[in-house]
Amino acid sequence: MVQLSKGSQRLFDIATTFLSGVVTFALGIFILTATPNDYYRFIYLTASILTFIGFFHIWKGWRKKSERKDHFFRAIVEIILGIFIVSFPNLPLNMLSLIVAIYLLLSSLIYLINYFILKQQHTRDKSLALSIISLIAGCFFMISFIYDWDASVYLIAGYFMIWGGSMMLNALTDLFFKNANNPKIRVCLPAIIDCFIPNMWLNRVNRYYRDQPNEPLAEGWINQSHDFEIFIHASHNGFNTLGHADFMFDGTLYSYGNYDGKSEKFFSMIGDGVLFKTKDRDAYIRFCLKRCHKTLFVFGLKLSEEQKESVREQLHHLDETIIPWDPEFIHHPLKKNSPSIDLHVHQIYNEAKGILYKFKSGPFKTYYVFGNNCVRFVDDIIGKNVDIVKMVGIITPGTYLDYLEGEFKRASSNVVSKEIYSIHNYDIGEDDDNDPYKEFE
Template sequence: MKYKGDLFTTREKLGLVLQMLLSILYIILGLVIVFKQDILWSSIYWGLVSVLIATIVTAIYRLFFNRNPFQGLIAIGAGVFLTILMQSSTLYVELVAGLAGVWALFNAGVHGLEMYVAYKDNTKGKIMHFLYALFSAGMGFLLIFSGVENRYIINLQIGSYIALLGAIQMISTVRILFLHEIGGKLSAPVVLAAFMPAFLAKKTRETAKNNPEYFKHVVEETKGDYLSIYLYTKDDGFEQMGHLDIGYNGSIYSYGAHDPYNRAKSMAYGDGVLIVGSEKDFVQYAVDTNTIVFRFVCRLTPDQSLQIEDQIESILKLSYYYEYPDEKDPEGEHYLTRLIQNNLRLNFYKFFDGKFRTYNVFTTNCVIVADQIVEATGMKLFQISGIATPGAYYDYLDKQVKKPGSIVIKKEVYRL
């Protein structure tokens, strides 16, 4: 997708060239980590030692100057751990390998859930997800119980990620600088990205105390050749993890496991429900119910607008109108009931076929629907883990605001 923005300034060109050089350094660093095993582990060891020493010094300072006895316990605990760490040549390897093993087992569970959903919907991929789950579980147990002997697996994972990050960044820079196309980005690590919305909510509350004028309160619908991408978050509960929606031509497109009568109690999976209707009503309701809403506005070319409309149509053609039984919930306990009770101009749809038929909190979630629509513009967020998070998408969009070659022109924040 060609970028139709203004010509780059000298400063922007210099920034893109520096970004390309940084990409080369990432690739070299990734390869060094893969082929020079000890460099990574020495860095981890001395990094831990430095953190523990800094913790001890800080705690002792606070103990004497702030007269906080709890800081003394922190200093003692950090000191004991530092002593054990320096006495054992493999403890830090076992700790890191154990954490990596737990993450691998988590991924095995994700693939297991995907296998179950594929079996439930009688769709393709059952065997592949089973093999992925088996492989991830095997690697997880290997790292947990034989981490020292198999630590090279972690070298491969970290080194490959950094090298891939550099390669994607380089390709993206070339596309922007020489081809005038929109660049892509490798997703931030899932562990960090998953908790980003909760961090944003806390940061926003703190900002509001000193700079309330930074926030908007009244939502305006998206009109013309523009696309809005919304991220919602709250301070507590499941909503801390964030939610992603698309606003286009005055309509909202919001996907989730919204049917309380056909979903798991954990909300890990359930019937996929697409909410379509008034963008202004829907987003304003979120703001009025104490939700923090981040809005990224993208400027589209006429061709991009047509591509967006085609993507939306391709999603809707596999759906059917869902008559939600709000009479079963007169107290308004469930989300869809509250939307109806507040007279919002919205319709609900389910899917008779396709990947959106069943919602999966890790993979087929709100991010995947939004991403399928946004990809029509040429923007691309690469999710190598297969786990899609609103936080990763926020990180991508936030770095795209007014960036050379980007169609993301504005960021707005709404709250009460």
């Protein structure tokens, strides 16, 4: 394969981004101006493509016995969905209005809960305004569904046009300005889609090592000098499927979450915010891979001296809001029927070799899975210091993973390195018969 020079790679990335924007914007125009006949042709084309992909998966499953079950299941879903779309061509638009309405109304409730949580901490936030906007928009799409309006067509068209326009504008910004700190317009996928991105990446890594067990993952070891690392976690286990995020700076790793099981409320979505800090990067990675069965996607950011000082000042203010949390159970062997959250805290303290803290004040005193979560914590530190990393609304680890990957591909970005850690390429140590956690596996 021909290796492009750095300058050629930059121009190639810019051209690819611009052309993607043109195609996306044109698709939005087409959807907006399409006649009913065009719409039905698009529906039948979509159904045909789905059916074709379904039969393609049957063929792949027939060839690969080890993946047969997975391919056959996907084939059945795709073929049934294709037949369903052809049978009810008017349903997709009507259902889309309902789905958008439900999503916006739930978002309104999520923002409202976040507003009341932050109000208790005497912290100002955009949550109330976002809640009102989401409520109004949700009611509009619900009325659209009830009265069979085609409002969803304008939503889809507008989304594609804004998305395409932002890609074209970002490409032109990169072309004429080489400064990595030029602010970019970021159009995110809905959080309900973004949250599945870590799991999709995990499946891709596992599939690679399953097909090529003796070949190293080339894209996993691209390194340049960096000052700030963001860790995105992916796992198949429980809530970990949605991912997790933490960061490392000046030799210290910071991980924020709801680690106090006794404080959990509202189906474990709300609880005391707990911060874990460690200087042992290898021990933390080994803990995540061995105990939590995760894969880590680690992105390195290059910062200016001014940005580094700003991050240090931010972390100094953070230290003023925390106090050590030293629950007694972490110093003694766990009982066999201990809650899983206690097991996690026991392991992270004893194996990742760090210190646990709780917040005595500030917005992160209370953890909220849809508000002040692990990603918001990372964004609060780096987003205030690096202009290109700023997120608004509900953000998930998948939102950050998708964003960081896009920035890493741009030659002029702050994101200069990417590493992938998994049990396939990292030494997690041999199984030990004296392992204190063996009976908890």
